Amino acid sequence: MFHGLSAFPLTPTDEDGIDTTAYAALVARLATAGVDSVGALGSTGGYAYLTREERAHALKIAVDAADGTPVMAGIGALRTSHVLTLAEDAQKAGASAVLLAPMTYQPLTEDEVFGLYEDVTRELSVPLCVYDNPGTTRVQFSDELHGRIAQLPNVGSIKIPGVPDDPAQAKDRIDALRALIPDTVTIGVSGDWMAAHGLNAGCDVWYSVLGGTFPLTTLALTRAAQAGDAASATELSDSLEPLWALFRRHGSLRVMSAAASHLGLTGEPNLPRPLRGLDEAARQDVAEALDALGLAG
Template identity: 45%
Template sequence: MTLFVGLSAFPITPMTPAGEVIAPDLRRLVERLEAGGADSVGLLGSTGTYMFLSRDERRRAVATAVGAVTSTPVIAGVGAMRTDEAQTFARDAAGEGAAGLLLAPVSYTPLTEEEVFQHFLAVASATDLPLCIYSNPGTTNFTFRSSFVARLAAIPTIAAIKLPLPASRDVAADLADFRRAAPGLSIGYSGDWGCKDAMLAGADCWYSVAGGLFPQQAADLTAAAMRGDHEEAERCDAVFAELWKLFRKVGSLRLMYAAANMLELTDAQLPKPLLGLEQGLRERLVSALPV
């Protein structure tokens, strides 16, 4: 079992307009990830629209994903507005067979570092599962400084961090900063268009949105970058070039739902109030798919 290393592929969570998980569709997506060579399944991340799901549906999603794989570990997102709810989601995920947890400091009111620390301490203590810090300042309004991550890393079950691409665009320097602060943590990145460079710089994991639909292509890129093969990594990354342009233009969530529909993997639509892609972007997406 490989956890927080290599390619962690994040699928959408197909659901009905009433917020009920469409289990056969989710199972199909997760089976595709294992067959494509993903090292782990990143379930119920932002791409998995976890904040739109009830407790029962989150638990059902974890059970479905765990039941769909034979050896690929499932990392389950457990973010919630309240600490006690996040603890409950963590225990539910553990009970359904998740191998690890992913936690973002979700809050309507921006949190202080002490509030985030106490939140992570409580959730990490709710189970024995290894936990990955989910740094997503664009949605949580909280930025994890490397010195603060060093403090969190002292919590026994915290094992990894999922970082966004740095604003400086110098991912090698950013990685080195976090390595110095928390040398025991697995350090990985999201922001698919920059993850080739992150993996070539020595990051441990690529937390990939595109990998949630195109695992084979993403696994090839990950493997090339992890063995330091710059030429092959560039070739594999070029397959995604047009998709990366769209990701940077409009974000990835709406694109992944539209792509899943185009590939006939599910008919599920985005949960309201989110709306689908406008026609012009749909037409661009057709030619951008790495298939």
């Protein structure tokens, strides 16, 4: 489950709800491309802005459209009781795994973060991926905290927020974390422009925003790294720098929103308020980058 490429699609949403036709097509496109898993309702999928009913509806669509490709479902919420309810919904919908970020309004202590995962993993019948994403949650995981959580039942993977550019430092980062966790727990890299560094340094899986819209491109990079061809993986990543630059400037969610619209995969708007898409100048930058790179899948 937690190996290779996990692709995270948009959940096209406006104030009338989820565009079920576009969402099903996005997920089916990933399954057809051969991704290893689909990350439904991740940050790219806008989980934090959807109601329980919308999430359950989206998951049913995703599991059906994935047609046997494993689906990992985001279950993050502010209250533990709500997380448990969302976990139950995800399991009933047929999700193969769940993804949990510690959402917070009041800053959480390490013991509170650990307690969240302790409470949730106790109730699960599917594996859980720990979502370490300080850029959105403002929760900082220490390696020691990861080590504690990784010992809990049903923890199967840790999604970390990137690694250093230097190959030796990247390997040291992964090795240091791996020394604290069981062999049964994989390490996955996010922060797409750092994915090649992470995979080449020993990460087991790429949790990819770009993969949710461009599965063939991201699969090529992933398979090169899995085959031990670090040079090719790095070269493929370097070729995508025009997109990575836009990710760093505008945020990956808004860039993928514009990309999906440009390719006709979704309508407009496709983000839930208060989120708004890029302005016209930035949209043009995205379109020009996609056209220059020849990206369509």
